[in-house]
Amino acid sequence: MVQSLTRERPVQRVAKGEQTRDRIMDIAEASVLEKGFAATSIDEILFEACITKSGFFYHFRDKNDLALALIERFRERNLSIFEENFARADELVEDPLQAFLLGLKLLAEIMAEVQTERPGCLVSTFVFQDQQFDGRVRQMLVDVIQVWCAQFLARLERVAEVHPPRVDIPLADLADMLMTVIDGGIIVSKALQEPQIMARQILAYRTFVRTVFLGT
Amino acid sequence: MVQSLTRERPVQRVAKGEQTRDRIMDIAEASVLEKGFAATSIDEILFEACITKSGFFYHFRDKNDLALALIERFRERNLSIFEENFARADELVEDPLQAFLLGLKLLAEIMAEVQTERPGCLVSTFVFQDQQFDGRVRQMLVDVIQVWCAQFLARLERVAEVHPPRVDIPLADLADMLMTVIDGGIIVSKALQEPQIMARQILAYRTFVRTVFLGT
DNA sequence: CAGGGACTGCACCATGAGTGCGGTTTTCCT
DNA sequence: AGGAAAACCGCACTCATGGTGCAGTCCCTG
Structure with a gap:
């Protein structure tokens, strides 16, 4: 497969936003596997990810x-x-x-x-x-x-x-x-x-x- | 064991309470199978079973x-x-x-x-x-x-x-x-x-x- | 140094679980 | 028939959770 060298997003910039998004997802995934989706509260994710509610809804609708x-x-x-x-x-x-x-x-x-x-x-x-x-x-x-x-x-x-x-x-x-x-x-x-x-x-x-x- | 004559619920009386209890459970079971337990709301059960919240908590802690x-x-x-x-x-x-x-x-x-x-x-x-x-x-x-x-x-x-x-x-x-x-x-x-x-x-x-x- | 990305802070709303308690109806036993 | 227990109803209130809206801030990059 031909993958162009620099394709998509210059390495550094991605990091910040994508990183937080991934962190949220990691925490959410762990919680979902443990308790199920409905029982996974957003507040709890916020706490573990050290972000605010606004931060969360910035990444997910x-x-x-x-x-x-x-x-x-x-x-x-x-x-x-x-x-x-x-x-x-x-x-x-x-x-x-x-x-x-x-x-x-x-x-x-x-x-x-x-x-x-x-x-x-x-x-x-x-x-x-x-x-x-x-x-x-x-x-x-x-x-x-x-x-x-x-x-x-x-x-x-x-x-x-x-x-x-x-x-x-x-x-x-x-x-x-x-x-x-x-x-x-x-x-x-x-x-x-x-x-x-x-x-x-x-x-x-x-x-x-x-x-x-x-x-x- | 000495069981006094009338001990333990006389057949008929059970019916009413047990009946409601069963109805609640039927509705709840259907909903749980559909949406999962956490997503099954009590209010929704109340509505379908035509009882009040007090009625529900009378049967289940x-x-x-x-x-x-x-x-x-x-x-x-x-x-x-x-x-x-x-x-x-x-x-x-x-x-x-x-x-x-x-x-x-x-x-x-x-x-x-x-x-x-x-x-x-x-x-x-x-x-x-x-x-x-x-x-x-x-x-x-x-x-x-x-x-x-x-x-x-x-x-x-x-x-x-x-x-x-x-x-x-x-x-x-x-x-x-x-x-x-x-x-x-x-x-x-x-x-x-x-x-x-x-x-x-x-x-x-x-x-x-x-x-x-x-x-x- | 302007501008957008990545948030924070706060105020506010609806829904859902659960509590508390007094009152009412139904059922059954004697 | 009457009384007591069972089986509810009504209402008021609390707390957690999902979600909205918006103004402001920090920081990186071009």
Whole structure:
């Protein structure tokens, strides 16, 4: 990709405004993951971020706008985390199945870590409170999930070309299942406060995938 | 114990109060599933239930108390739904594996229906907002999940006695996976507004179970 | 040194949770 | 039939939170 050298905003100027905005979002995100969106008070964010109410509303039109910014950022970040993760696996192993299986192992480790330090997931949290938000936010949630599922499916299809599946199951369902297991794993391990469940569930899914393509 | 004749509410009297209480809880539950707990306002409940604020606080000490009552009721109800479901399967089929597989099929149907008319799940919703609640509520969430997982595990162990597993996976993880898939399925199908995903995911899990015990 | 970006300060409003308490109606028991 | 408890209603008030509006300030950059 051709990225022009100085493209967009001269490094320094960005810093100030963007910095504050990011700080607000960091604090908000942590609080949302802990207590949910509605229970996250703006006043509390103000206090932690050491700004005034006017400062907050300078950056965000209202709370819904904050939510939108949070998911947007989340989407960018996590998309690349997933991509990088599986891309790394692709580099290490040639066979698409083995690469996917390795990717799942790496994913299990990463997720276990993430769940330990900050349990929860923005998308899931928002899904359970989505009537508070406007259409843009809800559409974003849909997009995030669909893009992930599509990526997983693409991988599985590549695998199936090399290793014809031995179990009768639609690849689309198998792809969705990873998303399902991740989200479900988040709920269960957050509820029980055992981050390892998340990892074990991804590994269980991995076992399923291996069985589908390699047999018992 | 000596229970005096008239001790404990004479059948009829219960009705009135309990009825109102239930109505409040029904309305609250619907709203919680739609918008989340924090976004569910008491005033709105009052309006729909046609009672006054005093009436509400006569039945519930505060919002947390309402949450507690909601999960408690949810636990009783759903525990029996699951039990009845698998018990019905047990009646129809002898082999524990076949019974479990049938139970999963029935479960898929039931869940798809439930998700259609009222997507979401109280437990999941509360898990994502649990810092608002006191310890009793959180403990209840843990209990509900653990009891279910334990039940699933017990079934799988019975299956394993008859059909030695052909895939190397801890039964406990396989049991947890059902819970995980259900919760994850709820999130995904609620987000995408496609109740069928829930059903398909349970069936995918069913395929996995069959493969584990019967091979490809 | 002008001007815009990034705020602060303050005043003010509506909504929602929750309290307090006295009064009223309904229900049930004897 | 009558009395007591249960199941509310009415109202007044508090405090937290989301949100608006606007004038003024500090500071960086061109």
